[in-house]
Structures are given as C-alpha cells and as structure tokens.
Amino acid sequence: MADEKSVPTVNDEIHEVGKAEHHGHHSVQDVNRTKNLDAKISNPLADIPYDDLMHDVEAFASAKGLNDKLDLLRKGALVAQDPANFENLDVLDEEEKDALRFEVAHKWRHPLQLYVTIVICSIGAAVQGWDQTGSNGANLSFPQEFGIGHGEEIGHPNQVRDSWLVGIVNAGPYLGSAFLGCWLADPVNFYLGRRGTIFVSAIFCLITPIGGALSQTWEQLFITRILMGIGMGLKGASVPIFAAENSPARIRGALVMTWQMWTAFGMFLGYCANLAVYQVGDIAWRLQIGSAFIPAVPLTLGIYFCPESPRWFMKKNRYEKAYQSLLKLRFHPLQAARDLYYIHCQLEIEESIVGKTNYVSRFVQLFTVPRIRRATLAAFTVMIAQQMCGINIISFYSATVFRQAGTSERVALIASFGFGLVNFVFAWPAIWTIDTFGRRALLLFTFPNMAWSLLAAGFCFLIPQGQTARLALIALFIYIFAAFYSPGEGPVPFTYSAEVFPLSHREVGMGFAVATCLFWAAVLSVSYPAILAAFTATGAFGFYAGLNLVAFVMIFLFVPETKQRTLEELDYIFAVPTNKFISYQTGKAAPWWFKRWILWQRNVKLEPLYTFDHVMEEATSRKVSIA
Numbered sequence: 245m246a247d248e249k250s251v252p253t254v255n256d257e258i259h260e261v262g263k264a265e266h267h268g269h270h271s272v273q274d275v276n277r278t279k280n281l282d283a284k285i286s287n288p289l290a291d292i293p294y295d296d297l298m299h300d301v302e303a304f305a306s307a308k309g310l311n312d313k314l315d316l317l318r319k320g321a322l323v324a325q326d327p328a329n330f331e332n333l334d335v336l337d338e339e340e341k342d343a344l345r346f347e348v349a350h351k352w353r354h355p356l357q358l359y360v361t362i363v364i365c366s367i368g369a370a371v372q373g374w375d376q377t378g379s380n381g382a383n384l385s386f387p388q389e390f391g392i393g394h395g396e397e398i399g400h401p402n403q404v405r406d407s408w409l410v411g412i413v414n415a416g417p418y419l420g421s422a423f424l425g426c427w428l429a430d431p432v433n434f435y436l437g438r439r440g441t442i443f444v445s446a447i448f449c450l451i452t453p454i455g456g457a458l459s460q461t462w463e464q465l466f467i468t469r470i471l472m473g474i475g476m477g478l479k480g481a482s483v484p485i486f487a488a489e490n491s492p493a494r495i496r497g498a499l500v501m502t503w504q505m506w507t508a509f510g511m512f513l514g515y516c517a518n519l520a521v522y523q524v525g526d527i528a529w530r531l532q533i534g535s536a537f538i539p540a541v542p543l544t545l546g547i548y549f550c551p552e553s554p555r556w557f558m559k560k561n562r563y564e565k566a567y568q569s570l571l572k573l574r575f576h577p578l579q580a581a582r583d584l585y586y587i588h589c590q591l592e593i594e595e596s597i598v599g600k601t602n603y604v605s606r607f608v609q610l611f612t613v614p615r616i617r618r619a620t621l622a623a624f625t626v627m628i629a630q631q632m633c634g635i636n637i638i639s640f641y642s643a644t645v646f647r648q649a650g651t652s653e654r655v656a657l658i659a660s661f662g663f664g665l666v667n668f669v670f671a672w673p674a675i676w677t678i679d680t681f682g683r684r685a686l687l688l689f690t691f692p693n694m695a696w697s698l699l700a701a702g703f704c705f706l707i708p709q710g711q712t713a714r715l716a717l718i719a720l721f722i723y724i725f726a727a728f729y730s731p732g733e734g735p736v737p738f739t740y741s742a743e744v745f746p747l748s749h750r751e752v753g754m755g756f757a758v759a760t761c762l763f764w765a766a767v768l769s770v771s772y773p774a775i776l777a778a779f780t781a782t783g784a785f786g787f788y789a790g791l792n793l794v795a796f797v798m799i800f801l802f803v804p805e806t807k808q809r810t811l812e813e814l815d816y817i818f819a820v821p822t823n824k825f826i827s828y829q830t831g832k833a834a835p836w837w838f839k840r841w842i843l844w845q846r847n848v849k850l851e852p853l854y855t856f857d858h859v860m861e862e863a864t865s866r867k868v869s870i871a
Contacts, residue, residue, distance in 0.1 A: 287813075288589045289325040297321055304588060308563035313581060320581030324589075336578075343576035351494045357551065357572045358499075362487050364546035365442060366502040368479045370539035371449040372417075373510025374517070375472065377639070377664060378453075378536050379414050381518030382529035384643055384653055386413075389526065390462040407773035413462055415769035416469025417476050422763035424470075425477015429758075430603055430751040432478060438486040438553045441478055446547065448475025450540040457534025465533075473762070480758040484742035485750055489553040490573055493810040497678035500742055501735035505675075508668040508730060510539055511639065515664035518643075519657050555587060555747050563588075586810075594746045594815065606752045616753070618804075618818045619744040623757040625802045626687070626737040629795035631764035633694050634788030635729050637772050638663055638722060644773075648781050649718045650709045659719050666723045670730035682807040683736045687799045690732030695792035697725040702785025737761060743806050744814060800834075801826050817854070828853045 289297065301321045305314045323330050323344065330336060330344050346353065387393035392409045394400040425445075432441045452472035459465035484503050491499040514536070521531040551573065557566035563584070570580035601609065610620045638645065642663050646656035677686060701721035707714040737757075745753030775784050804817050804825060836850040 287325065288593060289321065289586070292325065297325065301585065304585065308561075310563060310567065313567065316577055316581040317585055319578055320583075321585045323578065324582045324586040340576065340578045343578060346575070347579065351492075354492065355573060355575060358490060361490055361550040361573075362499045362502050364543065364550055365483045365486055366506045367539055367546070368442065368446060368449065368483050368543045369503045369506040370510030370513070371536055371543070372476055372480070373507040373512075374514040374536040374539060375417060375453065375533075377511045377514025377518060377660070378532045381514075381522065381532045381643055381657060381660070383410065383414070383641065384522075384529075384647070384656075385526075386462075386465070386529040386533075389529070390465070392462055403777070404774070407777055408770065409462060411770035411773045413466050413469065415766035416466050417473040418762040418766035418769060420470040420473020421477030421480065422473075422759045422766060425474040426481050426755040426759035426762065427477075428474065429478050429481035429755040430606070433482060433556070433751045437556050438482055438489070439547055439550055441482045442486065443544065443547050445475040445479035445482065446540050446544040448472060449479065450537050450544055453534050453536040453540075457530040477755075477758060477762065480738070480762065481751065481755045484738045485754050486553055488739070488742040489555045490551075494808055495679055496743065497683065497739050497807060498675045500739040501674055501678055503738045504730075504735035505668075505671050506539075508664075508671045508734065512664040512668040513539075515657070515661040519661055522653065522657055554584070558584075558587060558591060559747055590815065591747060594748050601748060603752065606749050607756075609749060610753055610756060614821075615815060615818050616745065616749055618820075618822055619814075620753060620756065621822070622803045622818070623741040623744055623753065624760050625795075625798045626733075626740050627757045627761035628764055629687070629691070629799060630733055630737045630761055631768050632788070632791040632795040633691065633729065633733050634698055634785070634791065635726075635733070636765055636768050637784070637788060638726070641772055641776075642722075644776075645722075645781065646715070646719070648776075649705065649715045651715055655715070659715070662719065663722060663726055666726045667730050667734070670727040671734055672731075674731040674735045677731060678735060678739065679807050682805045683740050684799070684803055684805040686732040687736055687803065688796065690728045691792050691796040691799065693728040694725055694733070695789045695796075697721050697728065698785050698792065699789035701725065702782045702789065705781040705785070740803075740806060744818065746815060800829060820853070825853070
C-alpha cells in the first residue's frame with residue numbers, strides 16, 4: 245500500500261484540481277452558524293486543502309495522545325472530507341473500501357453491541373409506560389382506600405377536593421421529573437457520564453414502585469411517586485441522548501425511537517398486569533402500582549455492558565477512550581477514526597460559538613444564542629405538542645373514560661388493554677418511516693388525523709347510555725387516535741429533542757425539553773378529572789381535539805426537518821433564522837402543497853430550503869452500485 249504522506253488524495257491530478265478549487269473559497273469554519281441566511285448545510289472539512297488537513301490531523305493526534313493511530317486518522321479525515329468519493333482514494337486498501345461499501349449498502353448492519361446498547365437503555369422507558377398504566381388501573385380502587393374516592397360523585401361535598409387529589413397523586417412522577425429529575429441530568433451526566441446517570445435513574449425506578457405499593461396514606465404514595473419522577477427525569481433526559489450519540493446518522497431516528505417502542509410496550513404490559521390482578525381484592529391497586537419495578541431490573545443490570553458515549557468521552561477530553569468506544573459501535577477501525585475526527589472538528593466549531601460555559605450559562609444560552617434558541621423552540625414545540633394532542637388523557641385515565649361510557653370495571657380494563665395493544669403495534673411503522681419520510685412529515689400528517697378521531701370519540705359520548713354502539717364507537721375512535729399517534733407524535737419528540745442541541749448544551753437542552761413534556765403531563769394529569777367534571781367527556785375530548793390543530797400550526801412554523809443529518813450538521817439547520825424558515829413554509833411550501841394535493845397540479849415544483857455542499861447518501865450509493 246502506498247505511503248499516505250506521498251499519496252495526497254485520489255491522485256496527483258485530482259489533488260491539484262482540488263487545491264485549485266479551494267483557493268478563493270472561504271472555509272466552512274467561517275460560516276456564521278448563528279445566522280445561516282443561505283440555508284447551507286456544510287461539511288466542516290470540505291474546503292480544507294490537503295496539506296492543511298494533514299497538518300491538522302497530525303496536530304490533533306499529538307494533542308490527544310493518538311500518535312499510534314496517525315495513519316488511520318489521516319485516512320479517516322480524507323473519507324470524512326468527501327464521503328461520496330472514497331472509491332477514488334488511493335490511500336485506502338480494498339479491505340477498507342469494502343467496509344465503507346458495506347456501510348452504504350447495508351444501513352441496518354452494525355455491530356451487535358450497538359443494538360444491545362440501544363435496547364438495554366430503552367428498556368428504561370418501559371418503566372414510564374408501565375407506571376402510567378399501573379396507576380391507570382389503580383385509579384379504580386386506591387382513592388376509595390385512602391378516602392379520596394368521591395371525585396366522580398356529583399354533588400358530594402368532597403367531589404372537587406378528591407378529584408384534584410387523585411390528579412395530584414397521578415401527576416407525582418411528572419412533577420418530580422419536571423422540577424427535579426430533568427434538571428439534575430446535566431450535573432449528573434457531567435460527573436457520572438451517560439451510563440452512570442442511567443444506572444442511578446434505574447435504582448430510583450427499581451425501588452420507588454415497591455415503596456408506592458406499600459404506602460398506607462395518599463401522602464406516602466404521592467412522595468414515592470415524586471421520587472420515582474427523579475429517576476424518570478434523569479432517564480428521560482439521558483437515554484435518548486445516549487442512543488442518539490451512539491447511532492449512525494442514517495438510522496438514528498429508528499434507533500432512538502426505541503424509547504417510544506419500549507414506552508408503548510411498558511404500557512401494554514401494564515394493561516396486562518391490570519387485568520391479571522384486578523380481581524385479587526383490596527391489594528389489587530398495590531400490585532398494579534408495584535409491578536412497575538419489573539422493567540427496571542434488566543436496565544440496572546444491563547447498563548454495565550454498554551459502552552460509554554464516544555461524544556461524552558470527547559467532551560471530557562478522553563479521546564483514547566472515545567476511540568475504543570467507537571470501535572465497539574462500528575465494524576472497522578477506519579470508520580471509528582473517521583467519526584472520531586469528524587466529530588472533533590464539529591466540537592471545535594461549537595466551542596468557538598459558545599465558548600467555555602457552566603451550568604447556569606448553558607441554561608441561559610438555551611434562550612440567548614440564536615442557533616441554540618431555535619433548537620430550544622423546536623424541542624419545546626414537539627414536547628408540548630405531545631401533551632396538547634391528548635394522548636395522556638387516555639394513558640392516565642382510559643379505565644375511567646371507559647367506565648364513563650357505561651361499562652363494568654372488567655370491560656373498562658379490557659378496553660384499556662386494547663388501547664395499549666394498538667399503541668404498541670402501530671409504533672412499529674415509525675422504525676422505517678422516521679428516517680425516510682422524516683420527523684416533521686410524520687407530525688404534520690398525524691396531528692390532523694388525531695384531531696378528528698378525538699373529536700369523533702367525544703361526540704360518541706352523546707349516544708344514550710346502555711346502547712352497545714356507545715362503547716363500541718368510543719373505543720373504535722380512541723383506537724384510531726392511538727393508531728395515528730403511535731408512529732407520529734409518539735416517537736418523534738424524544739428522538740428529535742435528543743438530536744437538535746449541540747453537544748455542549750445537549751444535557752441541559754434535553755433536560756429542558758423533557759421537563760417541558762413531563763410538566764405539562766403533570767398539568768394534564770392534575771387537571772383532567774376537574775375538566776371532565778366541568779366539561780363532560782364530550783367537551784374534554786373536543787377541547788383536546790382543538791389543541792391538536794393548534795399544535796399542528798406550531799409544528800408547521802417552528803420545527804425543521806432533521807432526518808439523516810449528522811448531529812453536528814444540524815448546527816447548520818438551526819442556524820437558519822426562524823423568520824426565514826417561517827417565510828419559506830408559508831410562502832412556498834404551503835402553496836405548493838395546496839396546488840399539488842388539493843388542486844392536483846402534477847407539474848408544480850417546490851424549491852428546497854436547504855442547499856448541501858456535497859451529495860452524501862445518493863452519490864455514495866451510485867458509486868457503490870457501479871463499483
């Protein structure tokens with residue numbers, strides 16, 4: 245194989261052309277990513293001359309103690325500089341080119357360690373799902389035991405007080421998450437890393453359901469649920485980040501959305517547990533709440549076997565460990581070296597934007613640095629939309645909703661089981677659609693459909709009591725609602741929020757996003773019994789149907805697409821000013837959609853908002869097929 249120092253790039257001719265092309269062009273490091281008016285998505289290495297690139301790689305290897313990997317890093321930098329052109333790099337041998345060809349041709353083929361890591365960490369989401377449905381079933385009995393069960397008795401002197409207390413107990417984990425757990429994620433991640441933080445959260449989620457099952461008063465139950473919220477907040481702010489940082493860009497959405505898959509699966513298992521124990525007598529609610537500890541067991545044990553996030557190691561300036569971690573997550577050392585150097589270059593640019601920070605300054609910069617502020621707005625939008633859509637009025641209170649439809653406890657639990665099954669089954673399509681259709685497209689498609697199905701379910705409560713059609717139609721439209729929710733607003737918020745922040749602000753940004761989601765989940769949980777009493781079921785469902793349409797408009801205006809871009813390239817996406825993004829969506833995208841899909845004008849074209857410095861996936865695929 246030729247010496248890398250003597251063979252500059254594809255060949256001397258191409259190298260000279262490349263050098264000539266670079267003269268007169270600014271380096272992408274000079275692009276103002278605070279105000280990316282041209283909406284240009286750039287590779288930070290694309291315009292660097294060969295000699296300068298090699299000098300930078302040597303300096304990087306020397307500074308980070310990686311001199312023994314210098315040759316590999318040189319090759320990795322050349323591949324990262326022009327991913328679509330690796331076939332023409334003479335410095336690569338056939339084994340290395342085969343590894344890159346395989347990566348392009350088989351986007352789902354990655355080391356088992358990557359998939360094990362994603363699955364083990366996402367198991368933690370099952371705790372949240374199981375707890376939601378466990379408390380859902382327990383709502384039918386624990387209020388009576390604790391003397392706060394008069395919320396549905398119209399005219400009872402304690403009706404208002406009891407309806408609020410039941411709501412507060414249900415909201416406990418979300419209050420604990422929103423006010424404590426999510427905000428602890430940044431400092432705990434700083435000192436313990438992603439794995440350590442997830443382990444601490446697993447301990448909380450393991451112990452607190454058992455404590456809730458042993459509670460003797462509603463106050464004790466509320467405290468255990470607050471403590472559970474600390475674990476849920478740490479986990480919710482850390483697991484999606486961990487998954488996103490370990491995943492290749494082309495399938496990142498599908499891998500990170502395993503969080504939602506396990507949440508839906510936990511909900512399904514919770515409904516199963518509710519049905520299994522509801523006839524055991526006075527302790528049924530204790531078993532329903534306490535059983536949520538089960539998925540925390542494999543999480544507590546399994547996190548030990550997961551590699552730490554390479555990006556976290558790099559953030560702590562531990563590059564040798566970052567490289568070793570990448571080796572476990574990629575098939576070939578060349579891929580690990582490429583990703584290590586590429587990520588490092590982006591981190592340097594991020595640091596030049598925000599400088600050195602502490603916890604307080606990072607939080608303030610969520611709202612003051614334009615690039616980060618736009619990510620904060622987008623994450624806030626998708627997170628609050630998850631509560632505005634009304635899914636948790638079903639997750640928290642489906643048994644109560646079906647009881648109001650005029651059924652027995654057994655039938656209400658069976659109908660709730662059906663909701664959990666639909667929610668789980670219809671989450672699967674998002675594995676394929678989230679990285680093809682994209683996050684934004686899924687949201688814009690599903691929100692209008694959630695609105696009409698929720699409204700239809702509400703109107704079905706007007707059917708007279710005692711008619712079979714009443715329960716059947718209510719259940720049908722709730723299931724349709726769940727079928728639209730599960731592949732759209734279900735997986736997108738946590739996946740999206742884990743992507744959009746730069747590494748320097750990823751923990752505090754994700755903490756803010758998850759706190760937003762869970763705070764409003766708490767508000768919904770607390771307020772729904774009172775809303776139900778004041779508005780009736782028809783009014784409550786109609787209210788949330790209207791919020792679906794409001795959320796649709798917010799997503800249309802504030803949420804850019806992120807599919808198949810590396811975490812670092814998203815810096816350029818969120819450097820586009822908000823007013824430019826809104827102007828494009830209202831002035832070009834919306835009229836195009838109306839002409840294309842309403843007027844059926846086949847020949848209308850939509851000018852893209854973003855321009856790319858290099859063609860990535862398509863060009864590479866063509867080269868592989870030709871080769």
